[in-house]
Amino acid sequence: MKEINDNSKKNYIFSSLIISYFSNLGVRYAFLSPGSRNTPLSQALLNDGNIKTYSIIDERSSAFVALGKTKSDKYKRPVIIVTTSGTAVANLLPGIVESYMSDHPMIVITADRPKRLVDKGENQTIYQKKIFGRYTQFFDASSFIKNTQEHYENYKNDKDKLWLFICNIFSTSQIGPYDLSNGEFSPTPVHLNIPFDEPLYQKSDKFLYNTYKPLPIKNRYLSTSYDYPFIYTNSDSMGYQNKRILIICTDLCDSVIIKASEKYHVPIFMECRSARFNNKSKNIISSYDAILKNSNIKPDLILRFGSRPISKKLNEFINRNKQKTYLIQGNDGKKYVDGWVSSKLIKQYLNMNKKTIDKSWCDELIQMQEMVEENIQSFFKNPKYHEGYIINTIISTLPKNSNLMVGNSSPIRDLDSFTFNLDKKINIYSNRGASGIDGLISTAIGVSINNKSFNALIIGDVSFYYDLTALNIANNIPLSLTIFVMNNQGGHIFDRLDGLKNQSKSNYEKYWLTPVNLDIKSIAKAFNCHYHKIDLNQYKKIDKIINKVNIKDKKINIVEIMVDSEKHHLDNKEIEDRIKQLFI
Template sequence: MISHNVNTLWGQAIVEELLHAGVKHACITPGGRSAPLSFAMLTNPEFTTYVHLDERSAGFFALGRAKRTGVPTPIVCTSGTAVANLHPSVIEADLSRTPMLLFTADRPSDLLHSGSNQTISQDNIFSKSARWNRTLPEPELNERKFRSLRSAIARSLSECNGMSPGPVHLNVPFRKPLEPNDTPDESVIDFIANNPLAAEGRTGPYTKITSGKSIISDEDLLRISNLLSESENGLIIAGPSNPNSISPDSLSLLSNSLGFPILADSLSGLRFGKHVESSHICGGYDSYLNPITTKNWPNPDVIIRFGAAPISLSLQNYLLRSGAYELLIDPTGKARDPAFSSSELVSCDPTWFSNSISSRLSLDPHDLSNHFLSAESDYWALIDSQNSFFEGSIASSLLDISPANSTIIVSNSMPIRDIDRFGKPASKQLTLIGNRGASGIDGVISTALGAASSTTDQVTLLIGDVAYYHDLSGLIALNKFNLKLIIIEINNNGGGIFYRLPISKHDPPFTSGFRTPHDLDLSHSSNLYGFDFTRVSTIEDFNLEYESALNQNKSCVIEVISDPLENQSTRENLQNTVIQNI
């Protein structure tokens, strides 16, 4: 039996409200000031905790879980710079619209700006990245304050799971003592007995949240329907989205109803799945949407775009050149339009919009649709005929070999570009996840391990050597939490992506200041963290090693050695072949 003081009772109330709302997992980092909340989570048998050694890894681990499930995994940390180390994952959660709930323990307010140890200004530390920020009152045996606390937990979950999901920051000050009492505290016992609603809450959430969705008026729906019905050449663009935020079946139905092809970003959730069998899904456009290939194509006159801005710059430039009327469908009413090409921002739920338009219209495919159909067929036939070994062939082979119902985490820099360009649409169900909110290379391993902890899918990570090095500390979670993850690490000894930029022609300082070769033997990470590490340098060896890892159901790293200059040359030659033949 726990002998509560006001702090531990406060922590217990927070955990009770999380459980009532269906939140049953949390990431904890060690710290004395956060002890009341950590203790409540660690001692509750209904709660599953992942205890991390550092906050940066914990933040990205929680991010990966939320990206895969759509449910926030609360993060608990102590005061001081520990809080600041969460900031990179908070930024990604904000910009990728991923729910995140942060509990940062704090010192009492009278210690702020006093020179007190481990005391910094934590209130609103995440600034505009947080959907809601609140410093809770210091725990006190006060009936109103406990009701306020329980209400705050409900609101925090509503805010981070709202129309625009994202981070919520609750700053939680505690005054000593931070651990349970050795003997019962009569004042706490009396408070619980006399204030059962405040001290123990309800049988369900203290404040139940009923969510809705945004729709547009019948008049606007009719106007947009008329616009689409008059279109001679239309397109649907599905940009990056978190899993389950856009319905593939609804967008496929919309595509078939309008006769518009879907240009599906690799992270849209539309490029892979059974719907591909019955709809016109395009995935090779990054290569063939160039001015030479499309010079005799009719321009699109209407474009319907969902999700974030597409990864493909070729696609973004094509949309700008077209001059089409672009409808940007966004449930938050906030434009993600870095090319500034949208003509109308439609604030409504994407699935509702798709179903509503589909029920009103039935149009025939148009000339532009036929051009895309032909280009797609020619492009993938050309890619399938290539036998070059380069980073793009690894991305393609990874998708081909991965079993149905796999989850694939894709790092930024070149891996996501290769997946986007060489990932052929397929009816096999694959869930692809990437940190494309801020597009950083930090925390990618931890993101993948978080996703692996939240699904029974086979989980594979495609990552570059610099991003791998950047998050080496995150690998401790692999065996600590008994997780299964296959890591495909492309090692081109530094920043190979910079060969794509004009700065590569200026050496020095290109090699030392941009390419930054590290000359590290990354296989030593396997000895530190206890997993198998294999190195390959041919596509045949990669295929064998990846298939073996899948069959053995084991965690491992397969390092693919790549020459960045040869890799860039192969890409350029392949693109020239596309221009000449499509």
């Protein structure tokens, strides 16, 4: 072969090799932010036939878009993010943190200056080594790019060091740097830093591509998912004579669990992030927050699936019953984990307890659920100035098989408290790893890319403000997304904190509430989005607007819903009083 005798050739060939390897490992999407130093990577991605590459101007947004795309992928395959050097790299941190905290894989590839130029006053050069700290596993490509000639010549050799290096990066993103023999694994972001020396590229990348194009590999090491080895919990410690068994599902649940709960008379406290809107079952208790506030539930055993709950009351309940709680699947900082158990084994375990399970206890909780649900639905029969009413209406009107991204603070809590079990196959997405209010529009856009279902986002006005520049992405990438902006003029999540009630009104508004006073109609026009406004007396229009959305029209629809927070609190107080009366 021709000798790779200058940097421009070496940069391109090395980039082509690693992109080809990731492609053959199953990566299918990449999000690229423009820059000079990362041009060899850009050229390699654009010349790859398997990876769909999108241009995202803002690196901060790019990380969240990538996260959203991974969330919506059936196999949770990692996607690639590419940036140039300097502060462009640092802008990825919020999205990387959320990815790490929520156990999602992500492959971050950053271009860098050679080591000899770092800390020498070179333009756009910062310390990129391990810049993300514990939130990524760091991989340095310095020694590999030096030996590009060798790696290219060994391209078809499964023992080539670069191939093994990329395999390690990919597998680490899928399962983390843990010892699988102990059952400990967790998807994680990985960071591959590549120093490119100048000249970065030749004028004709087409000439380079035709001359040095690596040979295609067919099914060399294609891997889209893993069968993880499970270490089974010692069921002896849970016992076999439990009368009152309770299952709690937050962001994990499957049909096996639901069917087992019905067969063995076990209630499920099911959060909105789980299968609440997928499978209809009388054993699903969605109003657990109201029930826990008004009754004393005493289980003998709690089987948990998923991460920590949204509900403060449910977290307190779990903490009170710590000795009876077993985290079966999910993550909780490994706090209560005795091991990992397949949901199918839960059916076997419940069968061992079937002689002692108290059916009447399960029936009592089902009756409580029916009582609370009927009361709230009756209150919502006519439009109310309540955010829960708005969200209840949205979720009830969404078409089957919709994708709904839910913002943090009030929206996710209201979705959890004021919606009920539906058989609509609605997929719920949220950023509850770090629970920030940034990057939510970007994440919803990632979920919507190449997704033919009805895609929606419920978000507050402050969260909308944090990420409004992401709206520009839809002008370059065809996608259909309907954004419901709950405009209550500020961060009214703080209204729920009793400790702030002693603050003066002016201080509370200035330092906590922080109304952003957005002209959302003008913002929609500026970013070429469709716009609808629903005033306080027009809540009946919500279902009509949803039904009019044409998902084939690849644009963003912004629906601004005005909310009167004082009236919301009055309605909320009435709901709480009505429910309290039910338990007297």
